Amino acid sequence: MSLRGNLASLGRRFSLYLIVLHALLFGLAVLLLRERPLFFLGAEALILASLVLGIGLSRRALEPLGYTARFRDLLQEQNYAARLLPGSGSELQELAALFNSLLSSLHQERLKLGEQQGFLDRLLEATPSAVIVLDFDGKISLMNACAQSLLALDAAPGKPLRAWLTGEARCLGEAGSAAQARSLALLAALDALPAGESRLFSDPDGRRYRGQRGQFFDRGFARHFLLIDELTEELENSERATYEKLVRVLGHEVNNTVAATGSVLDSLLYYRSQLTERDGEDFGTAINAVKRRNARLGEFIERFTRIVKMPAPELRPASLQAIAEDILWLYREPCRSRGIALGWEVCEEIAALPLDSQLLEQALLNIVKNAMEAVEESMRDSGQASGYVRLALRREGGGARLSIADSGGRLGLVPPGQLFAPFFSTKKEGQGIGLLFVREVLTRHGFPYRLAVAPDGATRFDIWLPAAA
Template sequence: MRLPSLKLQARLTAYLALLHLLLAGCAILLLLQQPILFIGAELLLVASMALGWWLVRRALEPLGYTRRFHDLLQDQQYASRLAAPGVTELDDLVGMFNGMLTALHRERLAIGEQQGFLERLLEATPSAVLVFDFDHAISLVNASASSLLGLGAPLGKPLSAWLGAGDDGEAAFDPALDERGRARSRDLVRQLDALALGESRLLVDMEGRRYRAQRSRFYDRGFARHFLIVEELTAELEDSERATYARLIRVLAHEVNNTVAATGSVLDSLLTYRGQLEERDAGDFVTAIVAVKRRNISLGEFIDRFTRVVKMPAPELRPTRLQDVVDDILWLNREQCNARGIQLGWSRCDAAGPLQLDVQLIEQALLNIVKNAVEAVDERNARDASKGGTIRVELEDLGERVRLSVTDSGGLLENAPPHRLFTPFVSTKKGGQGIGLMFVREVLGRHGCTYALAPAGAGETRFDIWFPQS
């Protein structure tokens, strides 16, 4: 705006000068005939020139204020104010400009406060949030998303940057992640990158944790930008499943136990008729009755195994050395492993201190895990006509946590989705009922443990449990 105002001032000045020069030329004609009129005409021309110059300056003065207002807007100096010149017309213009600056200043403060609140809210929210720029590169990632995905230096990169194979892909993850952690993060990134706009989907990672992920968009300066919200639902869904299974098992137990009790009573009564049968029929009669009674007992024991999970008591926590619990479990399984040619390995860590555990519950859970490992090796041997195998148990002190790992060479998880293994009625073993891991999940959950069951490569399966240190 500066150059147009100068040009206009120059044009108006040139116009006034040219006009008065012409008038001055006409006044020269009076010089010889009427000198007094000439002098009066010249004085009037000088006064007119001065008046015209003053009027031009007053007319262009609003443009000067407009130029200063433009400079303030361009420099974003919304807290500044223009001084009033004391002229009625200009005072109104300056008041309007100052009102606009005040409104902009207040709006800027409000936007800044909202932006600060949103940033603090995003950092505090337990949901993972990723915001992308116009080119779909990450422009914002909160603390929950950093912890969940473990992306190294994520700003300015699209999600697809973490899906590459080889060293470049590995280098993009947090260096603190191990190989399994990087594989888990890459799997989650792959699922998130595949989400379409407006889609909401339940995601499951390699460790069985479940998440609700949604991709949406907002508009920034007229252009659409995408963002992702990821919320972990593992505990909520497990509580819902637990309540559903509890109701189902109670109904089944009630109906089955009533039927078994009534059937058992009838069968006992039928045995009293044995003496009324001929000897050749009595044997078959008793055999059939005993077989049905044995089946009744098996059915009752089957239901009892489910009800023990549902009716599990609250853990009674006491300081316990996990090393001693593992020693006892391995001693109990030593003979049967030797008979099957299975080698038991135990990497004991005496530096780990006592943990707050319910000995009976933890012992039963670890017995189930070792029992599953033995059965997995047996099943592999039966399938491949091989002999022997290995089961390795390792305890490691990680500072705030203690990690217990059970690795077997059974390899039953090579073609099985690990995230479904802790679901009731799901099992990778032939004839398995899916009760053991459900019991293990309940026990570990009540002790505040995290766990992971996944293939470990080379045909092995690894069960990791992280116990919190008190």
Template sequence: MKLPAIRLPLQTQLTAYLALLHLLLAGCALLLLPARPLLFVGAELLLAASMALGWWLMKRALEPLGYTRRFHDLLQDQQYAARLAAPGVTELDELVAMFNGMLGALHRERLAAGEQQGLLERLLEATPSAVLVFDFDHAISLMNASAAGLLGLGAPLGRPLSAWQDADAVFDPTLDARDIARSRDLLRQLDALELGDSRLLVDLDGRRYRAQRSRFFDRGFARHFLIVEDLSAELEDSERATYARLIRVLAHEVNNTVAATGSVLDSLLSYRGQLDERDAGDFVTAIVAVKRRNVSLGEFIDRFTRVVKMPAPELRPTRLQDVVDDILWLNREQCKARAIQLGWGRCDAVPALLLDVQLIEGALLNVVKNAVEAIDERNARDASAGGAIRVELEDLGERVRLSVIDSGALLEQASAQRLFTPFFSTKRGGQGIGLMFVREVLQRHGATCALAPGVSGETRFDMWFPALQSSAS
């Protein structure tokens, strides 16, 4: 059986060597000089001095190893701010100076790296863009506050984006079903983004984002990261300015034409007496029809101009329940005539909100009108379908949600991302400005909205008003 090799420290080996050498020399002196005591004593004293000198020289020669061991311990403990004391020996002083220089360089690099890491962390938290950093296995290793607020993920670290497509995926408990569906859809789009791609993404609420996937190298291996920038407000402002300029130009030209045409048509009516009785009736009928169409054209363009010329809201404490009650009362008769059930489904007691009553009433009238028209279109296809519109007012703590839910089901085939696109409509002959007006009113009140299919073929129009703008009733 092979025995394991025994490795002794260098100092022990040298000590053993010195001791063995001097023992051999002492033995030789004992054999060669037994009859000459003085020479024997002198030889023994000389051997003792040689042993002491050899021991002292060995300690001096091994002293750099001690400093090397202490330097190793400082590096292992990462005590880069410590320094070794110089022993006052030329050779060792140079070695200690070199060690202290290396420790100083490591200390400065560590401080710089810590400062850069702290700056990076503060920048990530302060940036309005959502940032997600992934590890080598494409699982989330870092996510800033903007990303957490945008995606609403529960326990995100260590899990890939695809994990939230599972039915049992954990989301922020404050999210409702609609927010979770929006987050799932956005996560699916982000997960499908290829390395190096920069793409415009649209969520289920119609909000638009610029997302980019890139990479950096960590210890020689590539790691991916995502940057998601919310462009909704910027693009909405740009679109609003664009269609505002377009509508102003159209309104100017159309109003000028309508006014001039109306004047000419009134002048033409004065020629009725110069025509035969048989032709006069047709002439007047044609002129009146053209005048009616001329007035309709003016009213048509006026509806567009009201969107871009909306006044600034005059906010006053108002009970939202009372505003909704007025809207329900105004639409009661027309819904009754169409056999449409209209009323409250839920009404929480919420504090008064700071609202512009006229603007909010106009927006809610538009929403209910759209719901009635959607049910009419469905009933035109299926007379036995019937219809119902219910309103729900819910206190969510930090927000108040007002929902108008109808059975029209006009969104079954519509793309949710296009619903708030200017001039897009799901109704036959729709002009696509109603939702523009509603969204503009809500944005001026600091509120948000979402229009999406509900359960059992229903359509939900949800509006969230911030409770922070509320005042005591």
């Protein structure tokens, strides 16, 4: 029964009690009717007045409880903007003023909390960090737009992170796709993250992230939240600045040393005629060997210096198909002689794009050359007689995607974070320049890219191109 019902029942019981009590007194007063009629009339008048006064006082006594009941109803309805009307007495007016003051304070606190919640909601949606808030049971209760875009989880609220790892829930997108593999890799790293710790981890595409698990208290109990920040661009810029400084210092010192050493070696050759014929020949051979090594050292550092001093792209409309066709014609005969099939898998017509054709051609040459060498090495190791390098140009969304796939399959043992790292190479005599140059060219053009293992096991380099203006 509600509080209002209890108060009404209490009022009825109290009124019934007064009526029964005064009825008994009235019955006793009737005994005086014959002996003292005037006294009887006076007693009956007093009893009637007492009944009326008792009922009135009981109503006044119960009226504050009625205010309390109305105040309780307003609290249950969370209707803090309503106000209680003051009663006729000073006590009721004071009580109503007290309740109204409490309602006003609650209303102001509610407005303040609403404004703060609105600000936090807008802040979560605007922040570039992915934010996931968990409930008391470790299930997702809130994800901002960045987290949903990064992880692409289907119907995430109410599910723990491990639901996707055990197959109880699925990620959005095609099964086995790169986006799904990235989501599962990030979820596994986040689920294993201890409370209060921050760690760096990578996805299968080599993009790097910082994950942090923190906690806050809600109604006295701890709840966890996760923050994920992508650091790929920040770390690449830091790496670029570091190796630019390193290469500039090395280039300055090496070039000075190479120039001085070359001059000294040329001067030493004048003394060859002063030696015997046999000694002079050995002397000249040794000096020329040192000169060649000296020149190769200069060329080595010059290749790194060209990356550091790479000019800004001069963007002009150019046909990507024509650039790729030139590269195919250039490498067609070397590939044929090695048993490597080189050509288009599919080539859809796309409009001319604003790009620096010379820089992009050099980047594509590096990619195709790396693919050829990977296929050749794979054929040599496995004893196979053939392999392939295939180019595909497809429209995708509002732009296009250029893919260069090869059957080499040499990326399986390479950590994703090292693919584009400066000075890192999987080749025995590699210098880590090719992919570094490719990354710089694509980054300066603003073309997203990915080097990863395709579902069929091939190595595939994808470049996403914007729509033609």
